[in-house]
Every structure is written in C-alpha cells, then in structure tokens.
Amino acid sequence: MIFYFSGTGNTLWAMRKIANITGDMCFSIPTEINGECKYTIHEDERIGFVFPVHGWRPPKIVREFIKKMTIQSNNLQSHYCYALCTTGDDIGMTMEYLNKDLAEKELCTHSTFSLKMPESYVGLPFMDVDPKEKEIEKKREATIMLQDFAEKIYDRERRINILHHSHWPWINSKILGEIFVKWLITDKPFHVDTDKCVKCGICSNVCPVNDINGGFGKIPQWKHNDMCLTCFACYHHCPKHAIEYGKRTSGKGQYFFK
Numbered sequence: 001m002i003f004y005f006s007g008t009g010n011t012l013w014a015m016r017k018i019a020n021i022t023g024d025m026c027f028s029i030p031t032e033i034n035g036e037c038k039y040t041i042h043e044d045e046r047i048g049f050v051f052p053v054h055g056w057r058p059p060k061i062v063r064e065f066i067k068k069m070t071i072q073s074n075n076l077q078s079h080y081c082y083a084l085c086t087t088g089d090d091i092g093m094t095m096e097y098l099n100k101d102l103a104e105k106e107l108c109t110h111s112t113f114s115l116k117m118p119e120s121y122v123g124l125p126f127m128d129v130d131p132k133e134k135e136i137e138k139k140r141e142a143t144i145m146l147q148d149f150a151e152k153i154y155d156r157e158r159r160i161n162i163l164h165h166s167h168w169p170w171i172n173s174k175i176l177g178e179i180f181v182k183w184l185i186t187d188k189p190f191h192v193d194t195d196k197c198v199k200c201g202i203c204s205n206v207c208p209v210n211d212i213n214g215g216f217g218k219i220p221q222w223k224h225n226d227m228c229l230t231c232f233a234c235y236h237h238c239p240k241h242a243i244e245y246g247k248r249t250s251g252k253g254q255y256f257f258k
C-alpha cells in the first residue's frame, strides 16, 4: 500500500511510477483522512509514504494522517516500509520527523529517498518557481533517479537513504519549520483579481482539502477554516493567473506537473 499526498502533481507523478512498478495499491491521504483510516495489510505487502516536503518537514496533512491511521497486521515490523519525498532542493530533517511520527505506530522506514523536482512554493518574497531550463533539467534527472528508486523499492532494498540535505537541517526543520507551521500555513492572504477571473472553478476543483467555495460560475472564496495546506495548487492551476497571495506572488510564475 502507498499512502500519498501531492499538491501540484510532482509527487503524484512519482507515486504513479512506483505503483506501476510495484503493483501496490495507492491511497490519497486527503481522501483517506476523512474516513476511518483503518487498513488491513496482507502478508509481504510494502508500506510506502510518498509526499512533498513542506517547510523542511512532512506536510501537516501527512502528519495528521499518520496520527489517525491504524494498520492491522500480525507482525507490522516485518513489512517493508519506505518513504519518498519530492523537494525543491532541501529536505532538512523531513525523514526524521516522519520516522518519529511512524514510531508512534510501531513503524519505521527501512529506506528513504528524495527526488529533486520543480519548485512549487511562492509564498515568501524571495521564493519563485524555477526557470524553465531548470524545471526541464530537474525533471530529466528525476526521471532517471525515480526508475532506480522504484526498482529498489520493488526489490525491498533496506538501509538505502538517498536524500537532499543542506548544511543546516536542524535549524531549517526545527526553527524555520516551526515558524512555517505557526505563521505561514494559512489561506488568509489569498485573493482573486475579479477582472481576470473567468469563474471556471478550476481552483476550487484542484484544492485537495476543499478549502475554496466556488466552482463554475462563481468567484472563488477561501473558507479560512484552518484546512489550507498552502500547497499553492489553486494559484498554480489558475488559467488566468488571477490568484494572488497577498503581495507576495505579484509578478511570479506558475507551475504544475503536466
């Protein structure tokens, strides 16, 4: 079984590749979290977690899902468990955070992987999507690496940790990560340029947590109910570039995996 979350499609692409090779069943975390989150695992089945890095940690919906989930098995530790995260460039201590959460469920990853993919975060003044050439190059390299990772996962290879770290993982994940969770995960700054908006409803349809009131024929409105993950799927998918995040996205690019 593969539990996954993706905002702008990078991780969805990676997850599909792994599922194609392993044949494992996949479960979308934003859908699953609304249910009981109880799973029965079959003998010899793998357990995978596939998600993007958000603020040098697993996204909050992934952490909340792990808290809620239960997997029934006679011997949970005997199942091969892995995680793959997609990242702009630096995962910090994401896998340490994940394993701390998994330990509460008597689980621990046997192997971990990170895949550098095009940048999706545009919520701070100095952050923008990658230039086109960099986006193409990242996808080219990721395609090669993903094939290798998926084969290692298929073969249940253990003690493999291929991860992108920078110099300050502790500062990034613990200190900046905390600021990120406390102050930057919010839908409050989102607003729409009503002159540009064509009321197509795409932003509302792509939101993984149904945080946008709207749809075809309506100007979208964010619910401000603490559900937003700041995944920026709404911003990136808008065909008219009509969504802004305060003044922080002014003049910035859009990206989603096609």
Ligand SMILES: Cc1cc2nc3c(=O)[nH]c(=O)nc-3n(C[C@H](O)[C@H](O)[C@H](O)COP(=O)(O)O)c2cc1C
Pocket: 005, 006, 007, 008, 009, 010, 011, 012, 051, 052, 053, 054, 055, 056, 057, 086, 087, 088, 089, 090, 091, 117, 118, 119, 120, 121, 122, 229, 230, 231, 232, 257
């Ligand atoms: C809210 C948010 C926070 C992010 N934080 C990080 C980060 O800490 N380090 C990093 O390398 N990339 C970061 N990124 C970039 C994403 O991890 C990367 O673009 C990922 O591939 C997006 O996956 P998705 O398309 O499946 O949503 C962040 C993106 C978002 C939306």
Ligand code: SF4
Pocket: 007, 187, 206, 207, 208, 209, 210, 211, 212, 222, 227, 228, 229, 230, 231, 232, 233, 234, 235
């Ligand atoms: S409102 Fe936009 S940024 Fe927030 S979760 Fe939905 S799609 Fe992602």
Ligand code: SF4
Pocket: 192, 196, 197, 198, 199, 200, 201, 202, 203, 204, 214, 218, 219, 220, 237, 238, 239, 240, 241, 242, 243
């Ligand atoms: S995706 Fe853009 S154009 Fe379509 S409803 Fe949303 S804001 Fe308006």
